[in-house]
């Protein structure tokens with residue numbers, strides 16, 4: 001049956017994505033942008049696929065009790081806060097439900113076991129003003145450069161006066177950096193692909209990272225205009241190669257200041273270079289470290305392993321407590337950051353290994369292990385290698401409930417480790433993303 005272009009839909013739940021889910025008159029699933037579970041809305045259908053449709057709210061007919069007016073005036077047009085129309089309590093409920101559902105279905109645990117395993121969601125930060133990083137999109141049209149936030153409908157950039165997700169003292173930096181660079185582009189050729197800004201209330205450091213391709217670049221003029229706009233402590237240029245998404249870099253140049261960004265996480269001071277991963281929510285990162293340390297309780301006479309370790313968020317606190325740490329990271333800039341952070345912390349009981357976690361899996365017997373892979377989760381080979389370890393516990397930090405659930409099912413098949421707890425942590429309020437810390441314990445007799 002052909003779907004009408006506008007239909008009344010009762011919204012049932014949130015997807016693990018920006019949209020809410022309901023059913024069209026035909027029974028077909030529709031993913032609706034801007035909706036809240038419990039709403040009765042008029043949906044404008046934008047896209048029809050064989051088994052589902054996508055649409056957006058054209059009118060709210062009956063508002064859900066969980067619907068709120070977003071705190072940010074750009075929420076409807078900017079892609080940064082797709083859940084901003086949902087009250088924070090309801091966001092927290094839907095995130096936990098999403099984790100339970102992934103474990104029950106993809107992890108093949110069943111609803112009852114998943115419900116018992118998943119702890120209440122932990123919210124380490126305020127629901128707004130929690131980010132230490134923002135990434136500005138850049139669009140060139142008719143010889144003019146526009147910088148701003150990615151538009152929710154993918155149609156370019158949204159110019160904003162401030163980003164309410166960014167740390168309170170720095171929300172206006174988006175406008176000053178965007179304004180300064182678009183002004184400069186009137187007189188200089190700037191072939192920017194994106195601009196990253198990292199800020200810290202704790203260290204007062206602000207870094208602007210300009211992502212482009214190798215070639216000529218008005219270094220001094222850019223450094224000067226940014227110094228006037230936002231007094232950064234570091235300005236760097238990151239030259240990419242290959243597809244922009246792959247984030248492979250041909251080189252990095254320090255244009256002004258320190259050439260990296262500093263943050264304090266718990267008791268540790270860390271420096272991170274622009275291309276390296278660092279959690280965007282510092283209080284959230286601290287909560288992850290706390291949950292991992294509580295779950296593993298590393299001892300002085302024990303050996304630890306930290307796979308996908310980045311610049312060392314877990315490596316440093318592990319090295320303070322365990323006798324020795326083998327830390328593996330595949331991305332060159334992050335390995336260099338890790339080495340520098342270990343040097344500055346005067347920690348010499350870590351073996352920093354550059355390479356793929358599976359190929360360079362440490363040739364050692366660990367007592368406790370941390371894994372914190374990207375969204376793709378663990379390679380099947382890594383689950384096997386971990387299952388062959390004599391460790392008493394593994395902390396699995398995940399940013400994707402679906403791949404976590406898949407990997408827990410693989411651990412179950414191997415039979416050595418079983419999950420003792422899964423704690424969802426909200427590092428990304430106003431979005432669908434949810435982080436989890438799973439503690440796996442060695443099964444009795446294994």
Ligand SMILES: C[S@@+](CC[C@H](N)C(=O)[O-])C[C@H]1O[C@@H](n2cnc3c(N)ncnc32)[C@H](O)[C@@H]1O
Nearest residue numbers: 277308309310313329330331356357372373374
């Ligand atoms: C989610 S981040 C976690 C980083 C770090 N644990 C932290 O909290 O800051 C995942 C890290 O894994 C690294 N990575 C991605 N694929 C990898 C692989 N196959 N082997 C080792 N590291 C990898 C990425 O470069 C990134 O630094």
